[in-house]
Amino acid sequence: MSRQIILDTETTGLSAENGDRIIEIGCVEMLHRKLTGNNLHHYLNPERDSHEDALKVHGISNEFLRDKPKFAAVVDEFLDYVAGAELIIHNAAFDMGFLNKELALLGRPPLTTVVASVTDTLVMAKEMFPGKRNSLDALCDRLGVDNSGRTLHGALLDAELLADVYIYMTRGQDALLIEPSADEEQSSQVESVDLRxxxxxxxxxxxxxxxxxxxxxxxxxxxxxxxxxxxxxxxx
Incomplete structure (x- = not known):
């Protein structure tokens, strides 16, 4: 199974095209549907202040970010980390738009040229639960994922929650992906009994x-x- 990276970002606002920037990147690695603990997490200096509405969402102050590295300082580490992986993102268009904008500012090609593929769990959720709320919090509640520690949005925490949500959403695939062991095959053989x-x-x-x-x-x-x-x- 391919390497999967669950990714989330926090930003200064909602529009990369209008100059908003990334302030936090959180990534967790998953191999064979298991979290490896090989995470990547950075706070970033966006070189501008966050909008007031954005501050209410993520709670990361402008002062806290003043001495953090700029995206240019971590871009190579980030690209090496995600290279060849399947990215799993909730509302992927948003995060990919911001990441591609950051890359473009540095003269780098889009992220899709580096990763194997991008899976949008919001699209998956809308197909699985049509007509229902499909925010990350709503999915956690619906699927029984504990999000009690999520009082504010945080990229790494949200990526970890999304990993659990993704596993729950795709657990029906287990039967197709897991081959029975020799012991399981042997134990599943039942001796026939004449009940007539x-x-x-x-x-x-x-x-x-x-x-x-x-x-x-x-x-x-x-x-x-x-x-x-x-x-x-x-x-x-």
């Missing part, structure tokens, strides 16, 4: 049980205004 000579006892309902069952049916029939399917079948 065995008579199973028939346990009939008592008069009290039958009466109670009929009373439940009457209540259901009443609540549905006589439209229960067993009544219609009985009268046909």
């Amino acid at each position: 000579g065995i008579e199973l006892p028939v346990l009939r309902a008592s008069e009290q049980e039958s009466s109670a069952h009929e009373e439940v049916l009457k209540q259901l029939d009443k609540s549905s205004s006589g439209k229960t399917i067993w009544r219609s079948l009985a009268n046909s």
Whole structure:
């Protein structure tokens, strides 16, 4: 299975084209659907202040970022880290737009020329849960992923949460991807038994049980205004 990198960014605002920049990159590595602990995480000096609305989301102050490295200082490490991997990103168009803008400012080619592919978990979620909220928080709640520590957005934390969400969303693939071991194949072989000579006892309902069952049916029939399917079948 190919190497997968779950990636998230935090930014000064919503528009890379209008000059907003990346302030944080968080990446976690996954091999064979297991987190390896080989993470990449950087806070970055965006050379501009964050918008007020963005500050409310990520809580990373302008002062905190003043002495952090610029993207140019970490770009080679970042590109080496993601090279040849499948990127897994929630709302990939947003993060890829910002990363490609940062690369373009340095005269570098787009990120798609470096990685193997990009998977957008937001697109996956919309296909799996049409008409529902598919934010990262909503998916965590729906899939049982503990996000109680996420009071603010953070790139590394969000990447770790997204890794769990992605595993849950794709767990149906396990049966297709995992070959049974020799021990499992041996244990799954069941000896055939001739059951033709065995008579199973028939346990009939008592008069009290039958009466109670009929009373439940009457209540259901009443609540549905006589439209229960067993009544219609009985009268046909």
